[in-house]
Amino acid sequence: MTIDRTLHHFPLDPASRQARLALGEKRLPFVEVSTRYWERPKELTRLNPSGMVPVLVEKPADGPPLVLCELRAILDHLEEAYPDPPLLAPDPAERAEARRLLTWFERKFEFEASGYILHEKIEKRLLGLGSPDLANLRMGRDGLKNHLFMLDDLLQAREWLAGKRMSFADFAAAAHISVIDYFGDMPWREFPAVKTWYMKLKSRPAFRPLLSDRWPGLHPAGHYDDLDF
Template structure:
């Protein structure tokens, strides 16, 4: 989708946020050009509250308005730019996609993404002290159970929510890719899940995500390799 500079959507984001990555992946899959603007919301002078009273990112400036909440943004994009579709046709199939999106954005984030990234990445970036090893170990234990659950789904389905690639796959990949950046996913635990992730991260939509760099925290050597 080609746009003039003045109408190009702008996404306020940070590199290793799964919620920002989720929106970036949908924008990429829809071939919507976007200007990425880093929002270091923890620094003095941040205008995140002006853009979103909830004080959260991502925030997407598009169609003359500011939009927040990654799930709401992604569903808006899917409805306004319908090709390729990322929500299935039937109510029951859409329910399953939304259920899995909530699984990752709530349960997986609380048990895995947030404790690991907060301790291993953001404390360093924000100069907020040393990582709490107990929290990191708890997240690494929890990710195993989540991987086993996803493997069970993929043993009976082509994609996480059913027969077609959906927002559920991009939501899951957004979280797992953040952990994979710091090599905190044991892909040897599940060849099924590893193959699914390799397929998802080989999509053109993933290119900008795989190019992310966090200053002072280099990505794992395999991070950007499409075949691991």
């Protein structure tokens, strides 16, 4: 059965990036529609009442379209409808660990690290709110380091973040980190295990589209798309 897939997303949004990585790893072709969601475009709010990205629309050749709003609905649907390759381990403990980390990135990491950095570096620019506040940036960078210590510890003991298998947890971490890296704010040298893990992810075909993302007026750091950084 042919299904036309359209992903409504914003290239520098960590949640959108997780959806793109999952689609890419499962080798599901899709059309990308980049949306300025902060302007509340009608096409998007008609699909998703929250007005947020990502939204994935699957249109089968016959039958109604399936509209998947918000990252959680997208990831869970992809894993249920296209289980091969799996992006959650079969072992219940490793599945639980992946899901614990998904919550960690969505709440703790975003509140304590990436939220500060991305607000100052992206949102302020897009919304015309002036230049970054240095105290906020420092808060974000300090928070980031605390989280990177935790990740580095995990990755010294495990091949992938949740255990033996690459999972949604790796995509969550890599999506957040890749946007921070776009702005050159990743202290790579201090966290060698995180760096090795990120190099592995960065060289996967599913990651390539993220490395060619550019947004007008927001320039990536020189090493951003370098596989050997």
